Amino acid sequence: MSGSYSAEQERIASLEARVNSLERQLKRQKIARKNAESFLESYSQDAYLANQALRKSLSDSKKRERELLYLNRTAAELTKSQSSKGFIHSALSSAVEFSGAYCGKALIVKDKKIVVGDDDSILMGKGEWQSNTDITALFLETLPLHLEESYEHWCISVAERPDTKQEARVLHFMHEVTKGEFAWLALLTNDDSLDEEMLFVLDTTKHYINFNSRYQSKKSLLNHQQDELSSIKKDRDTLEARLVSADKMAMLGQLAAGIAHEINNPIGYVRSNTVVAKEIFNDYQHALEDIGRLCNEAGGELKDKFHECEKGYSLKESAAEIKEMFDESLEGIERIIEIVKALRSFSYPGSGKHVKLSAIESMNSAMKLTNNLHRYKNQVSLLAEHGDVTFMGNAGQIQQVLVNFLTNAIYATPEGKHIYLKVEKRGDKALLIVEDEGIGMSDDVLQKVFTPFFTTKPPGDGTGLGMSISMTIVEEHNGEIDIQSEESKGTQITLILPLV
Known part of the structure; x- marks a missing residue:
């Protein structure tokens, strides 16, 4: 009996020890679980905060990207040669896209009249132009078009959108492009909330519009001055x-x-x-x-x-x-x-009396004097579709000029080719034209054709004085010589003299 009691006591003691051990294990597990839950809660909080920070950074990055794209696009417009209308529309497109506005409109007011934007067209947020009478009326009612002093910053007016009847904001900006010419930009927001930083970036618009107006003005002045310099240089070269x-x-x-x-x-x-x-x-x-x-x-x-x-x-x-x-x-x-x-x-080119001369008779005399040169070589025809013309001149000197022209044409025209003598009238000028189907002249020869002693003929066949003497005679007659020539196609030389 005593042995049975002792065994029972030992079993009970063993069970109590086991229970105590299990209690201690359970306590440790509870503590571990509590610590794990605490760590998990802290980790979850950190992850949530990190995620929020990441979202904010991503949002800021996208915002900065839009700002940079806006600034870059607006700056790129400065390199383009545009009119005031073209530039103000480019500025509007950039502003609508950057701000996320519902729509926008651009106006140019000159001498108190709308010269650009006087229609119902508005630029939608998607970059499409639409006709909307109600929103155009809203812009015109909101904008103080009578002002003639440029804005320092974008201005904001409260308005009710005619399509949704909800409160929204109208952003507007004005800059004087030239004296008496004002450019207006107006944006209608989707709601009544505004981003202050966006307004700050939009303020750069005034710098670009101002820069463009000055750039276009300077460019126009520079082009005008370059044209003048080019003309002066050309006149100087001609004079030299x-x-x-x-x-x-x-x-x-x-x-x-x-x-x-x-x-x-x-x-x-x-x-x-x-x-x-x-x-x-x-x-x-x-x-x-x-x-x-x-x-x-x-x-x-x-x-x-x-x-x-x-x-x-x-x-x-x-x-x-x-x-x-x-x-x-x-x-x-x-x-x-x-x-x-x-x-x-x-x-002494001024010597000799000037009398009234007939162009047809002068041409016929030149044909007769050169008859032995062209008789068996070229066909020479005289054309005067609108009749004869008369001018004042020295008969011998004019004959000398025409003979020289015709002689050169005969020399340059292959056998069997045609030479035409034409009499025409242009305004108050008589035109005596010698046109051949000859070998023509290069640009280099054309530049030297009036140079004394210059000739393309072989040694012994020409002195190179004919055209120089002809020019002297023609200038004495207050006339001009015009030469048009193309290699392998022929030459047209025109004696231009004042009509009687």
């Missing part, structure tokens, strides 16, 4: 070229005058002696004919002797040849005299 040409022509004139003077005297002697020698030869020829007639009348040995001498010395043939030589010599002398006259007229 004319001065160089005038200097060359002056020296050439002095040279020509000296040559003409030196040649004129001896050629006068040669001409006079040749004419006298021809007359004396004619007298000898007549005397020989009389002697022959007397010998024939005497007959007999005298007649035979005369005919023997006549045949032996080839008197008839020699006489004909000498006569031909005299004619050719005189023709050459006359040609030299004409050249001397041309040199003198080049040196």
